[in-house]
Amino acid sequence: MLHPHTKGAAVQNNPHTTLVTPTAPIAAETHGGRAKCLQRLVRLDLPVPRTVALSFQAVDRIGQGHLPDVEKVVAEFPEGALMCVRPSSQDPDWGGPGAVMNIGINTAKYESFCDTMGEDAASALYTRFVQSYAVHVARLDPDIFDDVSGDPRSALGQSLHAYEAEMEEPFPQDRAAQLSAVLLSMSRAWHGTSARLLRQAKGAPADAGLGLVVQQMAFGVGHGTSGTGVLQLVSSDTGLPQVTGRYKSQSQGRDGLEEKTAMYLTRDPRGPSLQDIEPEVFETLIGHAQLMRTKLRAEMQVEFVLEDGTLHILDGVRVARSSQAAVHIAVALADDGIIPREEALMRVEPRTLSELLHRQVAPGAKRDVIGSGIAASPGAATGRIVFNAADAQASASRNEPCILVRRETSPEDIRGMQAAHAVLTERGGITSHAAVIGRGMGLPCVVGASNLRFNLKRRTITSADGRVFNAGDEITIDGTSGEVLVGAPAMREAALDDTFKRFMIWAEEVADIGIRANADTPADAQTAHHFRAEGIGLCRTEHMFFEPGRMTVMREMIFANTGEDRRAVLERLLPMQRNDFKQLFRIMEGKPVSIRLFDPPLHEFLPTDKAGQRELADALDLPLSAVTRRIEELSEYNPMLGMRGVRLGVTVPEIYEMQARAIFEATVEVSRDGAPVVPEVMIPLVSTRREVELVKTAVDAVAAAVSSETDTDFDFHLGVMVETPRAALRAAEIAPYCSFLSFGTNDLTQMTYGLSRDDAGRFMSAYVQRGVFAEDPFHVMDTDGVGELVKLGATRGRMAQPGVTLSVCGEHGGNPESIAFCREVGFDYVSCSPFRVPVARLAAAQLAIKDKLGL
Structure with a gap:
């Protein structure tokens, strides 16, 4: 047997070329993971062939032409033994050059092997080395061996002849010379430009080192069972x-x-x-x-x-391991007492949990990619192309999976998104409407697919290679990779079993920052509850108004001429809103629910095409001219900075009054049946203290009225969404009127950078690739710029109101790097899309564990 031993170890005391023994100076940081693992196996007295490890420094010097004492390395192995050289990078995922086996074989050794293991086996060994040496060391074209054929001895002769004809010299016979050439080749391969770029793509630092292990060959060919x-x-x-x-x-x-x-x-x-x-x-x-x-x-x-x-x-x-396997393995090791639970939590990468929560394209499945964009919402789905919400709903009624294709989505498309299995848009970024709603619904979504040509009039999309896909054609959206595929590749189903649930409970017990969910509908709330979210951190109430029966009422309200007329119309929406909130409160079972008052500009509820405007005129019994005039009056050059959020609440107060009444009446009803409800009322897009004063006065008045009418006392919290730079800067003035400050980092990023979050996707990848931005600031919080505003707002808010609750409710709330920043600043919780709750919770748990361990 080929056991390592310590006697006569000429290289053992050299830390850069050392025999692998139980006490040799070997570490993953200096010799790589493979060398360290082999040392551990030696310590377990397993039958590991004799091995010499070369350090990162030694391999780096080899690449510069400074070879170690190769004769001493060779002397560590028995006379005539063959050797294998394999890479040993610090992280196995970083790869390395391929192994080279049978080093040391030559014509004399070959003849000896013919006697001991048989001619065919010996020929196979020699042929393998000749061809490997030719391609990987001498850098010859593999094609020179294409015509090699016949029995093993003949194949060997042809291989040697092909090498010698190409190199115009005999094949090297000296064992040390062969090993030297292999070491030099592998070192230079590691330091090559292509190899460096490839491993950097896998997350390796630019200066990542490579170790090499030289191991005595154990032959899987020969006599007996081999x-x-x-x-x-x-x-x-x-x-x-x-x-x-x-x-x-x-x-x-x-x-x-x-x-x-x-x-x-x-x-x-x-x-x-x-x-x-x-x-x-x-x-x-x-x-x-x-x-x-x-x-x-x-x-x-x-x-x-x-x-x-x-x-x-x-x-x-x-x-x-797959993501599912990673969780099962970590939990099993903890259950068996091999590792503690905290270490089990550290063994799983938070982002990989998304693969568990959603259906995915199966690994190894054939992928015919026709386009790509931003991976906006993970998961994969196959369906037939539809180009509008009505067709999506029709497909759903026939139980036919469909993919909703839009230039970009708007609130009117929500019904179509609910009916579709996935969404594809030409425009948009990571925080665009399609992306945010898709993540909330767990709907696979690719946005900003600008390398596809969309023709909505002809109902086609065209790939870069000229292929045309029509309505009804089958495609697959991979929201995890951002790719659009032809047809229906094999899928891997989501895997949320009891082991996953136990794993997430462990994370919940360790995490020291709260995790809530952004949820707009009962279905969203149910998902949040299923993932054990600690409450709802953002409920966007405007999405409740886009239901067919409510849209008409909203439009009537928009066309009302006086406040009293608007109140009369809104009375019809009140019971609908009240029922919405009752469902949310009951699902969350007493956990906090933060309800953002109406935010979007009113023009989003009005039709933009002539056909829709005519239908609206008929429904409201108005002249078409009156409808178009009102639409023109409400149109804005920059609606995201226009009449929306608190500005509507101040100028059209009837909407907020109705919503506040719906919230408080729902609170009273649900609290009678179960756990007391303490709703959180959130004012959006605040910039000044006076805005908060005005809305607070109106909300307090509604609360007092509901309390009097129902003869019931109840509590509620009022807070603001900090999403303008001015609100962050003036947080000391605003905080005394609030129970909480929730930072809406989607809009805060948009306004701080002066970037449209819907349009930035067109150039964002180029900006990141060229180093203008380290990351897409809508995906990973910009801790330098936006983060400074968040810190200022948090610090000033707490100085003025020490007990104020701080949170982030933008999409950054589900990003591990951004969670680390929020935790460092001292936030109480983050809120994210329901399907990102497990990712956020595991990230929070890992941060707490690292702090505990001082990492």
Whole structure:
């Protein structure tokens, strides 16, 4: 067997080229993860072949032409032993150059192997090395071996001839010279431009180091039971216990593991298995894997070799895992006492939870991509193209999945979005209407797909390569990657099982900042409740007015001439609004619900096309000219900075009065039936103290009236949405009138930058790529600019009103980096789309754990 030993270790005391022993100076930060793992396996007394580890510094010097004492490295291995060189980066995900095996074989050694393992096996070893050396070390074109054929000895002769003809020199025969060339080649491959860009895309720093391990070859070819394989104790898809992997007789490396000739590991009616032919070896292998799981504190994939029935462990790597598997593995390790719960929480990347919450395109599925945009709402869905809300609703009535395609969505499209399985828009950014509503509904959404041509008149979309897709054609929206695909690729279903729920409860117990959900409808609230949100941090009431029966009433109110006329019309909306709030309060079971009063400009409720205007004129029994005149009166050059939010509440106070009454009457009714309700009334788009004074006076008056009429005392909190820079700067004046300040960072970012959140998607990717912005500021909070305003507002607000509650209710509330900032500033909670609650909660838990550990 090829066991490492300490005697005669000429390189052992050199930290840059050191024999892997239990006490050798090896660390992942200096020699890479593979070298460190091999040392741990040696400490477990597993049958690891003799190995020498080269440090990052040594490999870096090799790339500069300064080789270590290769003769001393070679001397660490038995005379005539072959070697393999494999990469050892700090993080396995960063990759590295491919392994080179059978270093040291030459013509004399080949003849010796023919006697000991047979001519075919020896020829295969030599041929593999010749071709690998030619391509990866000598940098020859692989095509020179295309015509190699015949029996193994003939193939070897042809390979040697092809190499020597191309290089015009004999194939190198000296073991040290071969190893030197391989080391130099792998070092330079790591430092190449393409390799550097590739690993940076995977999150590696620009100066990431590479270590190399030189390991004695254990042969999976030869006499007796010989072969290679991999084994793991869990499924990579589910994380549940399951011995998986493959074994291939008479093979090297991982080449044969996907071939039909590979064997199963465990007994299987479909064919022979390792457990059948070598039951003792199989049980030993299982024991080694279990030991690695316990001692290395992770589920490991074991790479092994059988050499004439003798087992060698070449390597151990963390099991590849889906998001579902990551959660199951972490929970199982904690349940078995191998790691504490806090560490289990740290083992799962928060963003990957989105893959658990939504249906996804299956890994490995064929993807025919026709366009791409901003991945605005995760998940994937397949359906037939429709171009308006009415067609989406018609499809839903026929139980036909559809994809709603719009240039950009508006509040009028909400019914179509509810009927569709996914949304695709030509315009928009991460906080555009389609993106925000899609995330709230858990609806896959791609926005800003500007490389597709939309022709809504002809009802077509055209891809960059000229393919035309009509209404009724089937496409798939991948809101996780931002891609638009042709047809219906295989899907992986969402996986929210009991293990996931337990994992999230652990996170809830650790997190020290509250997590609420933005929810506008009973369905949203139900989702928020299911994910154990601590309340609703933002309920956008305007979305309740776009139901068909309510839209007409809203339009009547808009055309009313006096306040009394408006109140009369709004009386018809009052019971509808009251019922909305009763449903929300009951679903949330006494948890706080923050209700934002009406925010959008009134023109959004009026039709923009002639046909719609004629229908409205008929419905209201008005001349068409009166309808068009009123629409013109309400039109604005910049409606997002116009007559909306508190400005409507001050100038058209009847709307806020009706909403306040609906909130308080619902509070009284629901509190009688169950847990007391303490609603939070939020005023949007505030800029001045006087705006708050006026609305507060009106809301207090309605509260007093409802209390008197119902003979019931109730509590409520009044607060503002800080989404203008002035509100943040003047928070000291505003806070004394408020119970809470909720920072609406979508609009605050828009106004601070002077960027349209709906249009910025057209150039944002170019800005990020060219380093103008480090990240899309609508996706990750700009802690320097917008963050400074948030800090100022929070500090000044708390100085003037020490008990004021602080929160973020923009989409940044679901972003892990932004949560870290909010927690640092001392916010009480963040609020985000319901389906982002688990992501936010895990991120908050990990931040608390890092603080506890001083990381």
